[in-house]
Amino acid sequence: MIDSASNVREPIGVIGTGYVGLVTAAGFAELGSEVWCIDIDDAKIERLRRGEIPIYEPGLAEALERHRARLHFSTDIRDAIEHARLLFVAVGTPPTPSGDADLSAVQAVVNALPVSDGHAVVMKSTVPVGTGRTIRRTFEGQGKGGLGYVSCPEFLKEGSALADFMMPDRVVVGDDGGWAGDAVAALYTPLSVPVVRTDIASAEMVKLASNAFLATKISFVNEIANVCEQTGADVVEVTRGMGLDKRIGRRFLQAGIGYGGSCFPKDVSALKQLAGNSGYHFQLLSAVIEVNSLQKRRVVGKLRKHLGSLVGREIALLGLAFKPNTDDMREASALVLASRLHAEGATVRAYDPIVDEHARPLLHDVDVHASALQAIEGADAIVLVTEWPEFTQLDWS
Secondary structure: OEOOOOOOEOOEEEEOOOHHHHHHHHHHHHOOOOEEEEOOOHHHHHHHHOOOOOOOOOOHHHHHHHOHHHEEEEOOHHHHHHHOOEEEEOOOOOEOOOOOEOOHHHHHHHHHOOOOOOOEEEEOOOOOOOHHHHHHHHHHHOOOOOOEEEEOOOOOOOOOHHHHHHOOOOEEEEOOOOHHHHHHHHHOHHHOOOEEEEOHHHHHHHHHHHHHHHHHHHHHHHHHHHHHHHHOOOHHHHHHHHHOOOOOOOOOOOOOOOOOOOOHHHHHHHHHHHHHHOOOOOHHHHHHHHHHHHHHHHHHHHHHHHHOOOOOOEEEEEOOOOOOOOOOOOOOHHHHHHHHHHHOOOEEEEEOOOOOHHHHHHOOOEEEOOOHHHHHOOOOEEEEOOOOHHHHHOOOO
16 A cells, blocks of 8 residues: 555565565565564574575576565564564465365464454465365354455465566455455555455455366466377477467477475465365366476386386486575475486485475485486486486587
């Protein structure tokens, strides 16, 4: 909200300092807001106060440094409550073994909030449809009925998250009326972006449906690639022809090893589970998940086709992160491949331009090298896992 007299923007609180939280904080600081960032991890908050960024995201460190005067880091949620009426929640909602979203971190935030009629929760975390309704009931039961609630899902892509914040395709604001929805929409006014005002449940569904559709597109093109291999067609040429159709578009038509990361696997599973819990069998998403899983295993089958038994073979994986321009290893294809190759008796070596020591515990018995050339020297086969641009510069001959 911009005060036309003083040109001072609405201050905000951001609860959770992971990918979404830090990018949201940096983006609103860029737009001129004072931001109070809250996290329960004392060590992380101390690092952030020193200017140390715990994740790799292009431009994020520079943006946080540029706006250090506007960014305040604390482990006490009361600091955010004291200074800001809009509290953006950006905590993790990882999948449980059943496929449902784990909302324990969200619930902890809800429980920590005081009785107030001048604050509102703005949900950035990806949550199941109906979460907002449940939280409103919880507020009523705790005597906090005066707290506002807004669903404002994030659509940030790791590797281009800051650009996505500053130049989004749309902003979705779901609320039941009142001041909070208007205040959130006003925060995004300087971006001159379409703002979708809707109800809370619909806003929650927009996020899940969007990611599920993109994941479906990825699994579809991978199925097309598999058929192309059998019929002699070139999937690159096929998708070039498909992508020129405006109804289809070029994006997410790159055949490969399948999707990974913190969003698509979790959100597709959550939507499938949500449908099942509601009494509907989402058959298409079952196929999307199955194709994505099999696509990674097809790599091992191709290696066996060319090398025979993989026992004692040296296999190099180029790229470890689930996509370029990030160090995120969550649901990364490289983890599945390394595990399967070890099970086949192969020795696995790897290289990634960004993934560093913090990911090593995930890579059991993988020899991580300092360069691509070191990783592939003497290897029996190379698997191009992550399409880092530098791999196109290698002297493949």
